[in-house]
Amino acid sequence: MSYTPTFLFLLPLSFWHLFLVMFFGFMVIKIIRHFLIANTNKAKLPPGPKPWPIVGNLPEMLANKPATRWIHKVMEELNTEIACIRLGNVHVIPVTCPIIALEFIRKHDAAFASRPISMSTNIISKGFLTTAVTPFGEQWKKMKKILVNELFSPHKHQWLANKRNEEADNLMFYVYNKCKIADDDDGLVNVRIVARHYCCNLMRKLVFNIRYFEEGRNDGGPGFEEVEYVDAIFTLLRYVFAFCVSDYMPLLRGLDIDGHEKKVKDAMSIVNKYNDPIIERRIEKWKDGSKTSAADAEDLLDILISLKDANNKPLLTSEEIKAQTLELVLGGVDNPSYAAEFAIAEMINQPDLLLRATEELDNVVGKERLLQESDIPNLNYVKACAREAFRLHPITIFNPPHVAMDNIKVGNYMIPKGSHVLLSKQGLGRNPKIWNEPYKFKPERHLKNDGSMVVLAEPDLKFISFSTGRRGCPGIVLGTTMTVMLLGRLLHGFHWSGPPNVSTIDLLKYSNGDRYLGGPLVAIAKPRLAVELYHP
Template sequence: MENNTIPLAILIAVLLVITTIIFEWPCYMKLRKLPPGPTGIPIFGCLPQMLLNKPTFRWIHSVMDNMNTEIACIRLGGVHVIPVTSPELAREFLKKQDSTFASRPDCMSGRLSSNGYLTAVLTPMGDQWKKMRKVLATNILSPAKHNWLHDKRMEEADNLILYVYNQCKNSLEAGGLVNVRIAAQQYCGNVIRRLIFNKRHFGNGKEDGGPGPEEVEHVAALFTILTYIYGFSIADYIPWLEIFDFDDHKAILKKAIANITKYHDPEIDDRIQMWGKGMIAMEEDILDVLINLKDLKGAPLLTNEEIKALIVEIMLATVDNPSNAIEWALAEMINQPEILKRALEELDIVVGRDRLVQESDLTYLKYVKACAKETFRIHPIAPFNVPHVSMEDATVGGYFIPKGSHVLLSRPGLGRNPRIWEEPLKFKPERHLKDDCSDVVLTDSNLRMLSFSTGRRGCAGVLLGSTMTTMLFARLIHGFSWNAPPDVPNIDLTESEGDLLLAKPLLALAKPRLSEHVYQQLGN
C-alpha cells in the first residue's frame, strides 16, 4: 500500500507545481514589469505577426514607434527579444551590466555559421569563446600584427585605384561609369583574402583588376550569410521546427557556407600539409599564424576545424561595414558637392596630387573620417548588433529582463534617434568634429551610434575595420572626381525595403584627378 502511495503523492505534487506555474506565471511576470510590447499567443508568442510583417526589423521598429518607446519586449516562441534605441539603456546593457549580457544565442543560424560554435563572435559565453577571443585579440588583430600586414593592405589599396582607373581609361576626359558597390565590396574581399591567404583571387580574376567569377561568388556568399545570421528564422526561436525549415533559412545558409568552404578548405588543407612537411619556413599571412599557434605543451593550439571556422568568421566581420559605408557616403556627397569639396580640400592639403593616400596620412584626415563616421551613424549596414543574451534575470531602466532574453541594440534606432541627434536624417559630417582638434575616431563610446560594438563582446577588429573604411574612402575620393551619371540630376538615396543598403547600387561617373604618373606607376 505504501509503495503505491508514494508515486501517487509525487504525481499530485508535480501536477500542483505545473498548475501553479501555468496560473501564477502571468501574474508573476506582471509583477516583474517587462518592457512594453505587443501581445502574443501561447507557445508561439508574436511569431505570427513576425511572419506576416516582413522584413522583421522594419516591423520591430514600427512597433516601437507606435508604442512611443525606446525599449520593447517582443516574445518570439519562448524567447523574449528586447530591441533598444536608447543610448542610455544601451550603455546599461553593454557597460554597466556587461557581464550579465555577454553571451550569445544558441540557435540554428549561429550554430551553422560558426560550425558548431568553434569561433569567437558567434559563440555563447564559455571556455571556447575565451580561447578564440584571445586568439583574435592577441595573435590576429593586435596592433603589432596590424603593422605586420601593412604592405598587403597597401597592395589592395593600389589595386583599387588601378581597377577604377581602368574603368575610365578609354576616355579619361569624359570619365567612366563605376559600380561603386562592386568596387567597394570586392576591395574588402581582396583585402581580407590577401591578409588571410596572401592572394587576391581564387581564380584568375580579370585583366582590369576586377573580380573573377570565383571572387563574385565568394563575396556574395559572405553577404548571404550575414543576411541570415540571426535573421529572425522560426527555428531560432522554436528549435524543434528546425527540421521543417519552413522559411528556407537553413537551406540558404548551408548553401552559402558550402560556397565559401569550397574555396577556403583546399587552401587551408594544403597549407597545413606544407607546414607539416617543412615546405614553409616563414609566416607570411594570418593562416600561417593560426596554423603555428601552440599551447603550453607545444601542441597545436587550434584544430583544423577551428582554423576553418575562425577564418570564415574573420571574413564575415570584414566585408560589409566598410563597403556599405563608402557607397552611402559617396552617394550623399555627390548630392551635396560642398561636402565633397571640403573633403577634397583636406586631402589635397595633407596628401597633394602627386602621390596616393597612405595609411600614415589617415590621422590627419579628420574631415574625411567625420564623413565616414556620419555614414556609420545614418546608414549602418545592419539593423541590429549581434544579439546579447542575458545569463541571469536583470533589471534595466526599471524593466525586468528575464534570463535568456535576446537584447538587440538598434543601429538605425540609436544613430537616427531624434532625441539625441539634431536633424537626425541629414548628412552632416561636421557634427563629429571636435573643438579641440583631436583625432576623429569611428566609434562612439557613449553608444549614441553603433559602428563597432563595445564591452566584453566588443569588436576586436576596430583598428582593422577603421583603417579599411578610411583608406577605401580616402583613396576613392582623392584619386577621382565623382559625379552623378549623365542625365541624372541627383543620386537616388532610397533605402532598400529588405535591408539598409541603397535600393539601387551606386553608379557614378569617375574621372582621374591626380597627376598622370601616379596611375601609370600602378600598372608597372
C-alpha cells in the first residue's frame, strides 16, 4: 500500500503544472542529448552507391558484368579504398588498402573469422563439412585442427616428399616429350595444361596415391579421365565464391538465374565419379583389416580415415572424408599453376628476367642434376618472380569472403554484423600508394638489401599469396614448395620463347575480366639439360 503525505495535496495546482513541465522537459533534453551523443560516436558505413529498396545494388551488378570489375570501378569513382555495396540485404565491403585489410585480419581477426553461406560452397563442401569454406563453428574448428596437426605438419610434409619428387620428375618428362621439335608445331607447349596437370597430379598423389585414374599416357601426360577431372576441378574453382544473385536474394534460390548452380552440380558429378569409388574402397580396407595402423598409411586419405575419437571410433564420417579430400585438391592446384604460367609469360616478354632466373638456377643447381626441394631456400630470384606473379596477376580478384560476426568499427567505419568483407587481391597488389610502377612485372622489388631469404607469404597484406589469420591457409609450406618447384623446374629445364609471329604476349587480356588469361600461354620450349635428366 502506497503512502502519500497529506500536505502534498494542499499545494496549489499551478505547482503540479510547473513540476510536470519541468520533469518532461528534463526527460526530453536527456533523450535528445543521448541521441546526439550516440550519433556523434556512431561510425558511418563506408562510402558506396545508393542502394535500391530490397534489391540493393543488384541491378547495377547484373548490368555491369563482371561484378569484380564493376566493384573496382565504383571504388575508383568514389576515390575510396574501402566501400559498402549492398547486394540484397547483404553489405559487401571491398578493401584495397593494406592498412585497413590488416585491421580486419589482425586486429579484429576473431570477429571476421566466418564465411558466408552460398549455393556453390554448400554443394562443394557437402553441406559445410570442410575447412576453407565452412562458416565459423565447431565443424570448422574440428576440421581446421585436423589439417594443421595431422595433414600439414612438418613431419607429414617430409613424409610425402617422395611423392612430390615423382611428380616433379614426371613434369620434366612430359614437357620434354611435348617440346621435342616437330615439323608441325615447332616445339610449342601449352603451359597452362602442363602447369594444371602437374598440380592436379601432385595433389592426387598426395591425397589418393595415384597419378592416373586409368592408364594415362606414355609421354607422361594426362589421359581422357585426367583431362575431364581437371576441367571439372577448375570449373568448381571458378564458381566457388562467384557473385551469384540467389546468395543475396534467398527467395530466388533454385531458379538458377545465373546458371551457376547447374555448372557446379555438373562439375561435382564428374569429380565424385572419380573420387568416391577410391574413397569408398579405401574405407572398406580399413574396415576389413587390410589396413590397421598408422604404419599402413600411404597418403592423406589414409590419415583421414584412420583418425579416431576419444572412444576409438572413426573421427570422420565418409561424407566428411569425401568433402575434405576434394577441398584439399581444390586448395592446392590453382595458385601454383597460375603463378607459374603468368611468371613465364612475363619473363618471355622481358628476356633479361628469364636470363637472370636461369643464371641463378645454374649457379645453385648446376646443369648436371635437376632442381630439388632442398635448393628452394637459395633461389631468391626465382621466388621473387613467383611473388611478383602473385602480386600482379592473382588467380582470383578477391580473397574468399570474411563474414562479420558482430557490429565492428574498422577504419572509422561501422561494419554491420553479417557483412561480407572482400580483400581485393588485385586492388592490394596494384595499389599505386604501395607499389611503384604497379603494372610492371619487376621481381627485383621483392629482393631484400641484406640478401635475406625471400618467402612467398606476405603477412603485411601488400598483396595476397596465401590467406592469413584464423582463416589462413594451413598449407603454406606445401603451396610454396609446389610453386617454386613448378616454376623452377620449367625455367631450369627449358629455354622459353614466344610463339611464332607473336612479338609480345598480352598479359592484361582476360577471358571474362574476372580470372585466367584470355587463352592459355602457348610458348616454344627447348631442352637445356642433358637428355638423361628428363627421364624419371
